[in-house]
Amino acid sequence: MVNVVGLGYIGLPTALMMASHGVEVVGTDYNKELVSTLNAGKTTFKEDGLDALFQRALAAGVRFTTEYQKTDVYIISVPTPYDKFSKKVDACYVVGALREVMKVCPKGATVVIESTISPGTIDKFVRPMVEASGFTIGEDIHLVHAPERIIPGNMVYELVHNNRTIGADEPAVGEKVKALYASFCQGEIVVTSIKTAEMTKVVENTFRAVNIAFANELAKICRHDGMDVYDIIRICNMHPRVNILTPGPGVGGHCIPVDPWFLVGDYPSLTKVIGEAMKVNDSMPGYVLERIAHIMRERGMTDVSRVGLYGLTYKENVDDFRESPTLQLLECQEKHLAEPLKVYDPMVKKDVVKNQYHDLDKFLADVDLVVIMVGHSELREHMDKLRGKVVLDTRNICRLPDTYTL
Ligand SMILES: NC(=O)c1ccc[n+]([C@@H]2O[C@H](COP(=O)([O-])OP(=O)(O)OC[C@H]3O[C@@H](n4cnc5c(N)ncnc54)[C@H](O)[C@@H]3O)[C@@H](O)[C@H]2O)c1
CATH class of the missing domain: 3.40.50.720 (NAD(P)-binding Rossmann-like Domain)
Incomplete structure (x- = not known):
């Protein structure tokens, strides 16, 4: 047994x-x-x-x-x-x-x-x-x-x-x-051996974290100098030995934002790349917040209560929101603004954060700027509902006009 x-x-x-x-x-x-x-x-x-x-x-x-x-x-x-x-x-x-x-x-x-x-x-x-x-x-x-x-x-x-x-x-x-x-x-x-098994698991997740950080850093470089990171990654990935991942609003869940730190903690002087990569990933929710502020300025939007985050989970089509980029973003935002941004996630049925919605239409009726934090199937199937909104798409899945990317 x-x-x-x-x-x-x-x-x-x-x-x-x-x-x-x-x-x-x-x-x-x-x-x-x-x-x-x-x-x-x-x-x-x-x-x-x-x-x-x-x-x-x-x-x-x-x-x-x-x-x-x-x-x-x-x-x-x-x-x-x-x-x-x-x-x-x-x-x-x-x-x-x-x-x-x-x-x-x-x-x-x-x-x-x-x-x-x-x-x-x-x-x-x-x-x-x-x-x-x-x-x-x-x-x-x-x-x-x-x-x-x-x-x-x-x-x-x-x-x-x-x-x-x-x-x-x-x-x-x-x-x-x-x-x-x-x-x-x-x-x-x-x-x-036991130690090899311990190390391989942590290395696998560290590999993912470092590669995600590389894509995230590229997104920042490209934004800084007016280049299209998605087009650049698409073309680079046509090279037979290049396979760059997709940038995103940060990493969440119980593994990628956690396990690589074990190596940084145990081998601090030997983990320069890993440590910096983790910091890049951790910086992404704050970077999304900066993008929101930039877009609001550019569009003459002043009412923060009309900004909504689509997605609370750490990845699409799951209900696990532990360490999610949205939670990290809200934590970061709380330091600057009294009222938290509006949030909606079809996968999260219970109330987890303030200003949380459980109905997509009601959520959309109350916001002008929608930030796509998670690409749940629900959104992919109803993308048209975002027509007329200003969209910040951190997942590069929305093809509507008025859409900004990372
Ligand atoms: N979630 C993932 O995607 C994932 C993937 C691969 C590996 N892991 C690893 O698997 C492990 C478990 O992760 P998880 O996501 O299942 O965690 P979890 O929090 O979902 O589940 C852990 C469970 O353990 C129970 N528990 C804790 N201490 C206990 C005790 N003393 N006696 C009895 N029950 C106890 C908790 O009540 C909880 O239900 C972690 O080491 C994690 O890194 C997780």
């Missing part, structure tokens, strides 16, 4: 996927409300294919509880933020979950850390705690790191089709955990 600890964006689909592929799974989360929702037969976030997967897993016998189980495999999938001052990984959730697991864990169990962690985290935080609980690693307990790569919006597909990395002290243990993931994963599963 597998006990998946942490039933959020990663733990829940992982638990459901294993359960619907013949593995006996119990999911544990200390959030009682979340567990009750799951036990009431409802999923806790929106994701393509998740509800159907949930039904299959329920039929296969998956269970949800706040209790940690006595079993032979644990998969820990709890948050791993970074410490805002040191920039290092904040392992407090991993340590907290592990502390509870160690209270019930029998001899011979395998503990898989699935959360994203910086290289050396298992050595620094996990091993000492496991040993202090009276276990001998490699003899009566086995440690594995199996980082997750799936992207919100396409999680269910990617869980099945992505390649994976399993880091273990002993290859045989790595192979055993590989077989568990292979119950549903059709991608290639590489078995390596």
Whole structure:
């Protein structure tokens, strides 16, 4: 039996996927409300294919509880933020979950850390705690790191089709955990050391962050000197060895704005490019605010209450708004203006910020300048509704007149 600890964006689909592929799974989360929702037969976030997967897993016998189980495999999938001052990984959730697991864990169990962690985290935080609980690693307990790569919006597909990395002290243990993931994963599963697995996951997200920062910096250069960044990127990408990403209003979510900081925190003198790239990405919401001010001046618009942000989530067609560029922009704006900008997002049903709308038409009726922060399908399908508005399109998806870009 597998006990998946942490039933959020990663733990829940992982638990459901294993359960619907013949593995006996119990999911544990200390959030009682979340567990009750799951036990009431409802999923806790929106994701393509998740509800159907949930039904299959329920039929296969998956269970949800706040209790940690006595079993032979644990998969820990709890948050791993970074410490805002040191920039290092904040392992407090991993340590907290592990502390509870160690209270019930029998001899011979395998503990898989699935959360994203910086290289050396298992050595620094996990091993000492496991040993202090009276276990001998490699003899009566086995440690594995199996980082997750799936992207919100396409999680269910990617869980099945992505390649994976399993880091273990002993290859045989790595192979055993590989077989568990292979119950549903059709991608290639590489078995390596724990530290290599820790580093590869962080490097993958750092690669993305640095490349996004490059595109964002190009947008600023091109704006400064009257060049069209999108046309320039399009032409550059016709080169066989160039593949520039698209600029945007910043980065959000639980991964790209977080994980690269782990490297900056751990290797401050060796991460000049990474550190600067993170600063460029972090500067983008403020840059969008400057673009709004510039456009308002140019158009003779004076009423800030007639400016609205379309999109609150950190990417299109998901309901996750953690660390989103819109939230960062609002935080930045609050320092300058008393009244926050109007916001609308079809994916976010609950009230998260002030001046939030839940109806597109009402939102559009109350604003003259629409800032496209997220390119949800809803907007792409109803772009015509923006006709007559001044638009600042940070995603380069609007072809209407009166549209400005980054
Ligand atoms: N969200 C993503 O897109 C994504 C993608 C790849 C990897 N990851 C990584 O996966 C890990 C989990 O991220 P997430 O997005 O699923 O986080 P999340 O916040 O959505 O879920 C974490 C869950 O863990 C629970 N939890 C925390 N401490 C606990 C404890 N001691 N006992 C039981 N439950 C506990 C919380 O209640 C929460 O439900 C992170 O390390 C993240 O970096 C996330």
